[in-house]
Amino acid sequence: MVEPPSLEKLVQEFASLPGIGKKTARRLAYFVLTRPRERAEALSNTIVEACDKVKRCSQCHSFAEEDPCPICKAREGSRSICVVEKFSDILPFENAGIYHGLYFVLGGVLSPLDGVGPETLHIPQLIQRIQTEKIEEVIFALGSSPEADSTILLIDKLLAGVPVKRSSLARGIPMGSELEYIDEVTVLRAFESRTGI
Amino acid sequence: MVEPPSLEKLVQEFASLPGIGKKTARRLAYFVLTRPRERAEALSNTIVEACDKVKRCSQCHSFAEEDPCPICKAREGSRSICVVEKFSDILPFENAGIYHGLYFVLGGVLSPLDGVGPETLHIPQLIQRIQTEKIEEVIFALGSSPEADSTILLIDKLLAGVPVKRSSLARGIPMGSELEYIDEVTVLRAFESRTGI
Structure with a gap:
């Protein structure tokens, strides 16, 4: 392949994230390589730091x-x-x-x-x-x-x-939406839960 | 804010990548935190490793x-x-x-x-x-x-x-496309560069 192995590995890592396909992953990897090295270090450190510091609240x-x-x-x-x-x-x-x-x-x-x-x-x-x-x-x-x-x-x-x-939470018509574009189940629920004026 | 500082920082880092908005960045950051720690380390190391190893060919x-x-x-x-x-x-x-x-x-x-x-x-x-x-x-x-x-x-x-x-490279109609959806400049160029059969 044309891509150097370490670049290919980076593309694969990005592609393992949700919603990131191979092409987007490639664009991200190339972008990371063209930025100054300190920016890559910052990204890299922030990932590990967040994993170290962020826990789940036990309550x-x-x-x-x-x-x-x-x-x-x-x-x-x-x-x-x-x-x-x-x-x-x-x-x-x-x-x-x-x-x-x-x-x-x-x-x-x-x-x-x-x-x-x-x-x-x-x-x-x-x-x-x-x-x-x-x-x-x-x-x-x-x-x-x-x-x-x-x-x-x-x-x-x-x-x-x-x-x-x-x-x-109440089910119904969301703000700013046109009735004709809303699905039937939502209209049905909104109708059933209609409120007095 | 509700988000812990180190998580917010990670969201910002992801949001600095091209095509990644605040919401996508948040999804990526949360995903990174829910994966096992070794996966985060692998991502982090791969970023720095790629920056270290990948250079520009001087030719x-x-x-x-x-x-x-x-x-x-x-x-x-x-x-x-x-x-x-x-x-x-x-x-x-x-x-x-x-x-x-x-x-x-x-x-x-x-x-x-x-x-x-x-x-x-x-x-x-x-x-x-x-x-x-x-x-x-x-x-x-x-x-x-x-x-x-x-x-x-x-x-x-x-x-x-x-x-x-x-x-x-030749300019013209790309493979598999319907003529009616192609822009005028492309059609014009394809017409001008028409080839004998």
Whole structure:
């Protein structure tokens, strides 16, 4: 091959990242080689540094440099917990500043076809946390899919007998969208959950 | 912010790569953190290793671990040189196995608006190589743009008096395309360069 082995290896490494195909990986690798060496070192060091410093919070399973994470620490004693699929789902809530309770990162949603069963998710830890921290409301913010729905159903079942309010994000028409371009299931749900004016 | 500082730094590093926006950078960074640590180390080491090992061939300016590069070495004495804009443009020729001569990476095409003048490109080195290595044919494989055309014109002018055949890749309809979706300039060029059957 024309590509030097170490360059080919770099292309392969980039191509192992999600959403990066062979051509994009090649463009990234060439770009890294044309930048000054210190930039490559910075990228390289930042990767290892992030892996060293960032852990999972033992209480909510989100990424954090401390354990418990700043949110779990600052909001200790809060009586509501917002259940999300992954860490990045916390960002829209925090950026909007609309919620001031605890979070819990499930680590995915049930998806038997992908091999994600209840044991892969942090469901027992969630149940335990709800009980020991005397949580009064669990808000499911799991996105809109059959997998998310069955995950909510399972947790709801496991919480039978636990005196805790359960809610999930409203389903409906998103802001700024034209009705004609919205799928039927969304329209159906929005119609069923129509609100008085 | 919710994101730990070292994670935010990693997101920024990824976002500094071409074609990677903030959201993609975040997805990449989270992915790197969820993989086993050895994978992150491998990525990190490969970046620095590639920067250390890969140099520019002093004869053709392509990426290589040796100088001269394997192609310049293996094809020494060849009388044709194929001028490309960047290293990756060599790959289609080598993959197709249609060309067995030398290459020369210009490092770009003239683009005054982007600050790329003749002095930024390796034009003097190309002229010199054509003369010292007694090249008989220069093939311009520079893509199809006004900038590429003016680059070819300039080099052609600088080669005035040098007894060397000059050609450039044919312009026309690409394989497998429907005429109705092809732009007018391409159709015009293909019409002007129509070939006998």
